[in-house]
Amino acid sequence: MHVPEDAVVSSADVALALASAASQNGVQIYDRTSVLHVMVKKGQVSGVETDKGQIECQYFVNCAGQWAYELGLSNEEPVSIPLHACEHFYLLTRPLETPLQSNTPTIVDADGRIYIRNWQGGLLSGGFEKNPKPIFTEGKNQLEIQNLQEDWDHFEPLLSSLLRRMPDLETLEILKLVNCPETFTPDMRCIMGESPSVRGYFVLAGMNSAGLSFGGGAGRYLAEWMVHGYPSENIWELDLKRFGALQSSRTFLRHRVMEVMPLLYDLKVPRWDFQTGRQLRTSPLYDRLDAQGARWMEKHGFERPKYFVPPDKDLLALEQSKTFYKPDWFEIVESEVKCCKEAVCVIDMSSFTKFEITSTGDQALEVLQYLFSNDLDVPVGHIVHTGMLNQGGGYENDCSVARLSKRSFFMISPTDQQVHCWAWLKKHMPEDSNLLLEDVTWKYTALNLIGPRAVDVLSELSYAPMTPDHFPSLFCKEMSVGYANGIRVMSMTHTGEPGFMLYIPIEYALHVYNEVMSVGQKYGIRNAGYYALRSLRIEKFFAFWGQDLNTLTTPLECGRESRVKLEKGMDFIGRDALLQQKQNGVYKRLTMFILDDHDTDLDLWPWWGEPIYRNGQYAGKTTSSAYSYTLERHVCLGFVHNFSEDTGEEQVVTADFINRGEYEIDIAGHRFQAKAKLYPVTSLFTHKRRKEDVELSDLHGK
């Protein structure tokens, strides 16, 4: 790919230019001064202790690159910034006979894992090798920095691919091999944002060797963040709060960056799971499920089953399984989905973040009414789906809250919300010793019993009537399951399918699981994983925070007006913005697309991020997609915008606007026709099988 306006800049020059511009505007720069630690008063940055004295300040930005981790730890209340350095080598040569021109394009050979560019008429060439050398695991070590060695043997594969690509370079004379460590993060995305624990402590680090290219944009977003309290774009994927202290083990980081660094030049395929730093957080059922063929994915350090490989089935080897087409697990997930639709499946969903909020008086209800857009003043035992919004009405979190008693609430949110949600709650809750917030994620194992027969399994295990009359949808009851008492049973499944979530104190997890599986046998029970769940929820138009919803999307933009109670008698966060939006209309709308002429077997699959075309005009991008085994079509979710044909300005999107368009989804350059829907397909909610469709195989165990 040739980018004509591509340019090469020197990081040192850019830094100097920025520094002198800043100085001209009155910024003071202290050279040769090291920061000892950041001073904090009442959870707010108050100054910086340096080896030359103190400096008072309101904001502190940790941009210490590969030392950011250590600087973060130097605080009294440590700030976890998970990153780790690897040695990085690049070669400098003497000028070519005809020295290279400064406009020589930069060349990247991803297969050869190298980049090549002009450097003073000669070459600068480095790469991201398959076997990186992590460094500074033990921390900053002056001795090591001074002794950073050129390692030619290590550079050999990169040199070979350079000469393979450009054999004529053989005669070029070497100037030197530079060893310049670079910093990498556990997920190859940089780290920025405010610390969850110290207000005014910002971080911008872990650039994964792309500091110079990303620096400008990252700096701008961070500046916005500091000035306005939030950046102008959704950058959750870069937010420091996507990590917690659990990703800060040096061993974990050392192992993980060895996998991350080669990824820079690898083909990145959808649904790829990191192979290093795994099995950190597991449910008590991990071994049981693993023995039954579970394949795992990891979220926030937690192992979650993707699907279960039947004993008679072989999947492709890891490397061969990389694909943008129909994946090898297609039939496996299909049978799991089918079982969810016709019988009952159990999915271990223990990774979800679980908080409990209790108070002595009405404080808990009050604070939740202020933080959440839906009305939580419901009878005890009810479950409320609600957003936790920011001032702009955007989703900071999307949760289910169960009212356990008059004064206590149980809150379930996505797995990677553990740090962010906690920080948000802490930030907005009054300092009140009578109000208790507790993270109980680790205390419960969560089993999702999905399917029409879930009710049979559960009633057999609890001797309690579970019919909708006794246990309507979105209800929560503590009951006994098997020998175990005090299991929190909730009539919801996160998919729109009938069934129950079981929140089980971990010591009962194995017992309850075993009971459910053995009683469930006659109802055709089987294990299922997150891929089945994903297919089910997307075909039902269930949006998920972190994938479809983010801090810049409001409930009104995704058809969730019913989950907002503007008149509940509390001026909750984001209410004003929503009121305004209600009046003015929305500028984007989450829409479900059903691909029409897409061949599942032969065409490239949609994954996410595919452009949406309305009447031939670009209208937005998809946010998630899945194959619906029921509709036998691919379903994509995505936001439709209304860009003015003349100015490109965003205009109001109405239901009429959506319904009147002809849509296409562009997958890798090929456009597929798509039906747009603002509400889920109703036929999916009727589960009755017609008598004449029953066949003998329906009597087989699943």
Next chain:
Amino acid sequence: MCVCPGPRRIGIPVRSSSLPLFSDAMPAPTQLFFPLIRNCELSRIYGTACYCHHRHLCCSSPYLAQSRLRCTPPPAYATFCRPKEGWWQHTQGRRYASTPQKFYLTPPQVNSILKANEYSFKVPEFDGKNVSSVLGFDSNQLPANAPIEDRRSAATCLQTRGMLLGVFDGHAGCACSQAVSERLFYYIAVSLLPHETLLEIENAVESGRALLPILQWHKHPNDYFSKEASKLYFNSLRTYWQELIDLNTGESTDIDVKEALINAFKRLDSDISLEAQVGDPNSFLNYLVLRVAFSGATACVAHVDGVDLHVANTGDSRAMLGVQEEDGSWSAVTLSNDHNAQNERELERLKLEHPKNEAKSVVKQDRLLGLLMPFRAFGDVKFKWSIDLQKRVIESGPDQLNDNEYTKFIPPNYYTPPYLTAEPEVTYHRLRPQDKFLVLATDGLWETMHRQDVVRIVGEYLTGMHHQQPIAVGGYKVTLGQMHGLLTERRAKMSSVFEDQNAATHLIRHAVGNNEFGTVDHERLSKMLSLPEELARMYRDDITIIVVQFNSHVVGAYQNQD
């Protein structure tokens, strides 16, 4: 024609305990051949067989001459040879009927054969420091005989300091080498024990108290000990230490290692001989002790204690010291003398030990009495006992022994026994920091590789990583092409070294697979390892190797103390 006397020739059934050894030692050829036969791909096998056949015809003499022991074939051999010849004709006949196809083992198959018997021991560290002058050792065996006749042993002396390592090359079966590998180190350790310790052990036996352990063995799972003979062996050993106790006059003298080694060797050989003469009421044991005595074994044993290295050698196995010169190059220092016809002093000794009129017959065709290649060995009572004694023992022995042509056969020109001794030649060497390792190996290695090559290959293997200095450009004019060439060469060297985690395995890979250029040729390696067991012995001998690595820091520290 001459044939190597394998155990089946002598008619001794394979002992049950050695069966697993056999099947472990040679897994690949059998596993590879049977499926092929099932698949009716016979032509492939014939292809291999024909390859061997050619080799057999053109280069048979040097290989067959290696056979350690040979006999004038009595009439019985004719019957033995006939089916063999028939087999050859058969394969040859079929060769023209089918196109020979190449059949090779894959590198992983080759590795699994080479690594089946590898063993490594690292001397444990205390407080992060290894105070022993031995860092550890690597050992391995590659069988040619089926079952293998070589044995190896390694043990740490627990009541004295020092470590014992030895290789044993059996002939006419593996009974003797097996017995020596189990027993010799105990004899040596007992010979080294101070009087008080001997007394303590004897008293413990007498009063039924717990015994002091003497040896800590370092064994590969395939290195077995015979359970049945354990009691018999113990009683002989006990008699030995009781005599040592009785001989002691009370004044404590420093034990001389050299003397201890010689005494131990001679004593064990005499016990082997006595046990066979006395016999055992248990018919299994009776047969066992006879098999041990009538078969033979050479031994090459090293005793390392601090900087004191003693090598006791009986026969034609060899101990070779790897010395690194100041310029980093490797040289070999031989620490043992081969006891065979190539050794003038041995020829001289034999002539002196027997009357002048036997001077021509005692060594014929470079063999003792025209039969035995090593001039010193354990067992082999046929070269030690008088004719009378041999006849008497054989006649009173079990039928199996009586039916055996080899045991009944009396060497020609057998006038003044004994012709053979187990007395070792002991070499002392004081270790220096430049002495990096010791290679103990049976003649299977030395007849295929020059000692200089052995030391160089092991030296480069052991220091491979550490001694490849990092490259720095620093001011020199180097082009990308030159650097690339240099790096590719270094990588090739490295990858051949790191295929093996065991120096002995690495050496065997070279010994079997080296081509005329001195580098491992996979094709050759694959052919050599896929020989059917009936043929393997024609192309190579059993190979057993122990590579002991010394701790230069500790050795250097000893030197500084003095």
